[in-house]
Amino acid sequence: MATKYKGYTGRVAKVDLTSGKITDYEVSDEDRELYLGGRYLSTKILMDELTPGIDPLSEDNILIVMTAPLTGTNAPSSSRYDISAKSPSTGMIGHSNSGGSFGIYLKRCGFDALMVTGKAAAPVYLYVSEDKIEIKKAGDLWGMNTEEAQEKMISLHGKGGTMSIGPAGENLVKYATIASQERMHGRTGMGTVMGSKKLKGMIAVGNKTIELAQPEEYKSYIKKWIQQLKQHPATGEMAPRLGTAGFLTALSMKNALPTKNFSSGTFKDAYMIGGERLADEFLKKNSGCLSCPIRCGRVVELDGKDIKGPEYEILCLLGSNMLINDMEAIIRWNYETDLLGVDAISVGTVIGFAAELNEKGLWKNGIEFGKKDNISDVIRSIAYREGMGNDLAEGVRFLKNKYGGKDFAPEVKGLEIPAYEPRGAVGHALGYATANRGACHLDGGYMIYFEATGPVVLNQYHWRSKPSWVVLDQNLLSAISAGGNCLFTAWTFVPGVAYKVPGSKVMSSMLTGILTHTWYLISLTVRAPAWLLKFHLPLLPHTKAIKMATGMKFDYGKYMAVGARGYTLERLFNIREGLTKEQDSLPERFTRELQNPGNKKSRVPLQKMLPGYYKLRGWDRNGVPTRRTLKKLKINVSSQARE
Numbered sequence: 312m313a314t315k316y317k318g319y320t321g322r323v324a325k326v327d328l329t330s331g332k333i334t335d336y337e338v339s340d341e342d343r344e345l346y347l348g349g350r351y352l353s354t355k356i357l358m359d360e361l362t363p364g365i366d367p368l369s370e371d372n373i374l375i376v377m378t379a380p381l382t383g384t385n386a387p388s389s390s391r392y393d394i395s396a397k398s399p400s401t402g403m404i405g406h407s408n409s410g411g412s413f414g415i416y417l418k419r420c421g422f423d424a425l426m427v428t429g430k431a432a433a434p435v436y437l438y439v440s441e442d443k444i445e446i447k448k449a450g451d452l453w454g455m456n457t458e459e460a461q462e463k464m465i466s467l468h469g470k471g472g473t474m475s476i477g478p479a480g481e482n483l484v485k486y487a488t489i490a491s492q493e494r495m496h497g498r499t500g501m502g503t504v505m506g507s508k509k510l511k512g513m514i515a516v517g518n519k520t521i522e523l524a525q526p527e528e529y530k531s532y533i534k535k536w537i538q539q540l541k542q543h544p545a546t547g548e549m550a551p552r553l554g555t556a557g558f559l560t561a562l563s564m565k566n567a568l569p570t571k572n573f574s575s576g577t578f579k580d581a582y583m584i585g586g587e588r589l590a591d592e593f594l595k596k597n598s599g600c601l602s603c604p605i606r607c608g609r610v611v612e613l614d615g616k617d618i619k620g621p622e623y624e625i626l627c628l629l630g631s632n633m634l635i636n637d638m639e640a641i642i643r644w645n646y647e648t649d650l651l652g653v654d655a656i657s658v659g660t661v662i663g664f665a666a667e668l669n670e671k672g673l674w675k676n677g678i679e680f681g682k683k684d685n686i687s688d689v690i691r692s693i694a695y696r697e698g699m700g701n702d703l704a705e706g707v708r709f710l711k712n713k714y715g716g717k718d719f720a721p722e723v724k725g726l727e728i729p730a731y732e733p734r735g736a737v738g739h740a741l742g743y744a745t746a747n748r749g750a751c752h753l754d755g756g757y758m759i760y761f762e763a764t765g766p767v768v769l770n771q772y773h774w775r776s777k778p779s780w781v782v783l784d785q786n787l788l789s790a791i792s793a794g795g796n797c798l799f800t801a802w803t804f805v806p807g808v809a810y811k812v813p814g815s816k817v818m819s820s821m822l823t824g825i826l827t828h829t830w831y832l833i834s835l836t837v838r839a840p841a842w843l844l845k846f847h848l849p850l851l852p853h854t855k856a857i858k859m860a861t862g863m864k865f866d867y868g869k870y871m872a873v874g875a876r877g878y879t880l881e882r883l884f885n886i887r888e889g890l891t892k893e894q895d896s897l898p899e900r901f902t903r904e905l906q907n908p909g910n911k912k913s914r915v916p917l918q919k920m921l922p923g924y925y926k927l928r929g930w931d932r933n934g935v936p937t938r939r940t941l942k943k944l945k946i947n948v949s950s951q952a953r954e
Contacts (some may be wrong), residue, residue: 314340314343317861318523320418324444326446328508329428338424345945347379347795347873348380348794349392349393350881351793351880351881352793353395357373357375358883365397367399368504370430374428374501375425376413377394377424378795379391379792379794380860381795382795383419386860388605389602390414391600392414392795395407396501396504398748399500400500400725403749404748404884405498405499405501406499407499408496409491410600416515417439417517419519419521420442422439422444431508433448433509434510435510436475436512438464438516439517441518441519455477457476464512469516471514471517473492473515475511475512475652476488476510477502477651477694478651479503481506481511484500484502484503486658487506488501488653488654490652498656524861533856540605542807545802550799551606553587553589553590554590554609554620555624556621559627562731562763563578565763566734568627568732569730572663576906584626584631584636584637586623589620596610598610613642620642621641625644625656625659628655628660628663629641633663633681644687647687651690656727658690661707662678662689665703666680668710689703706725718898718900718903719899719900723896723897733897734906734914735771736758736759737915739762741921742784744895745895745921747882756783758780758781767822767826769823770827772913774919775923776828778924778927779837781924786837786878789874790874804851806850839868851867854867854870879928883936895921896917901915902914929943
């Protein structure tokens with residue numbers, strides 16, 4: 312198998328765990344041009360290979376580990392790779408992106424991707440070396456936590472990229488994760504799919520060189536890109552100093568911090584669990600993914616051991632969302648979820664929902680707001696499906712169907728809502744409702760940056776402007792992911808000078824008004840054909856890097872087309888699995904209840920925003936892509952479209 316493009320190895324391996332057979336899977340250069348890599352190239356394979364309606368936990372599901380053209384090329388923040396399958400959490404497209412080193416080492420072994428099918432008769436792991444894959448027995452690894460299992464594989468095979476599930480994946484917790492070093496593939500239950508296949512983990516050990524189309528020019532360009540990131544206020548100052556935890560206090564001030572199971576957006580003790588306190592009192596040093604100059608990771612100490620510190624999501628969801636202000640306790644819970652292989656976002660949202668069910672007398676479970684002495688036990692019970700943990704392990708959608716609480720159940724399409732209160736940012740709320748993998752702040756477009764945390768923000772309640780901004784952000788961020796970069800590299804899309812504006816209330820207010828009310832220009836940009844956008848933007852170095860690395864004819868227009876194309880392809884996958892527009896929804900707590908009784912705009916006008924969103928995407932009023940749209944995007948799945 313070969314490809315005319317550099318940056319890729321040209322090989323995708325298919326591993327059948329049932330038969331033990333390992334073969335090559337053909338990927339065309341046309342598909343590389345259309346989808347680049349990551350989640351989108353994986354979705355194309357799943358559309359081609361999966362039979363509609365299969366059980367996500369059956370041996371018929373396919374787990375795809377997919378790199379991208381920039382993975383392992385020394386581009387900044389390019390250790391990213393994707394794991395995709397049909398999701399056991401949602402029954403729709405599932406994917407999870409991580410910055411562990413496995414993707415880099417996989418390419419150094421000579422493979423762009425692994426497709427895992429079937430189911431092993433007994434626990435196994437995959438050992439990938441240069442141009443070779445072996446299925447190894449993992450009986451002694453089964454039962455280990457994610458840290459122990461990865462250390463064991465390294466002791467057997469030497470230094471390399473590793474990934475592993477923990478007890479949660481083995482016990483088929485619906486939101487089980489896959490750990491890659493200390494980074495987590497957290498969302499949509501990809502660890503659950505691995506567990507269903509009796510696949511404990513993988514290790515890749517190789518040192519092949521990844522060929523580039525313009526190696527010298529590329530090397531020089533990457534140096535300039537790294538400097539750009541280091542000099543930008545967001546990626547050179549804010550992220551290294553505070554990490555993602557730096558958002559917490561700002562979100563509380565903007566009424567966008569989930570508090571007491573998303574019933575409020577402000578937590579009076581936000582500073583006690585915020586990034587500033589984490590940095591001042593607990594941070595030992597920074598860390599980061601391989602090839603990342605941003606270094607936003609936190610290293611803290613627990614029981615005399617240096618460990619990965621908590622990210623924003625768990626600080627909120629097991630902090631303010633549970634009315635808990637104990638930083639030390641959250642640091643411990645964060646480490647426990649990683650070792651057990653449980654998604655910190657889903658577990659925090661599940662526990663918060665269970666606390667309100669308990670408070671309202673719908674399910675007496677012993678979980679209470681403000682009560683912290685049993686949280687570790689609850690997390691462990693989930694991972695091992697013990698007692699009430701067996702119900703909690705199924706997720707919010709299962710709990711609301713069994714115990715009630717539908718109106719305040721924080722989930723969309725079966726995926727638990729992340730740590731942003733939708734009523735405090737209605738564009739972000741639209742992203743939750745329309746994200747293809749279910750409620751997701753990243754797939755949804757991360758509009759919270761433009762509505763609450765960024766230097767210059769949009770009016771957070773102005774609904775008419777939001778569909779165009781959401782589509783633009785969704786397309787851009789998903790294209791960045793498909794190319795192989797961390798989404799934080801998108802922060803430089805906002806010029807550094809904008810970070811000086813908040814010092815002037817007059818200028819800040821003026822720019823907010825301008826950005827909010829020129830949404831129609833964003834709509835024109837979204838609708839513009841790729842051939843009108845044949846240029847590279849200095850604030851978005853990704854497009855030129857892909858061109859130099861691969862040799863593709865590439866530019867900003869083609870980049871945004873990748874985002875729009877892949878997003879629509881994922882929509883088609885979901886429709887094939889039974890999705891209807893009724894599932895582009897939010898719990899009634901967000902659409903009917905005012906977050907602030909004194910502010911009539913503090914609820915989400917979702918039904919006002921959806922028609923404009925569908926129109927911009929080229930979908931009909933039922934959210935189904937039209938034939939015209941599929942032709943424009945070069946998607947050859949015409950049987951899924953309507954006129």
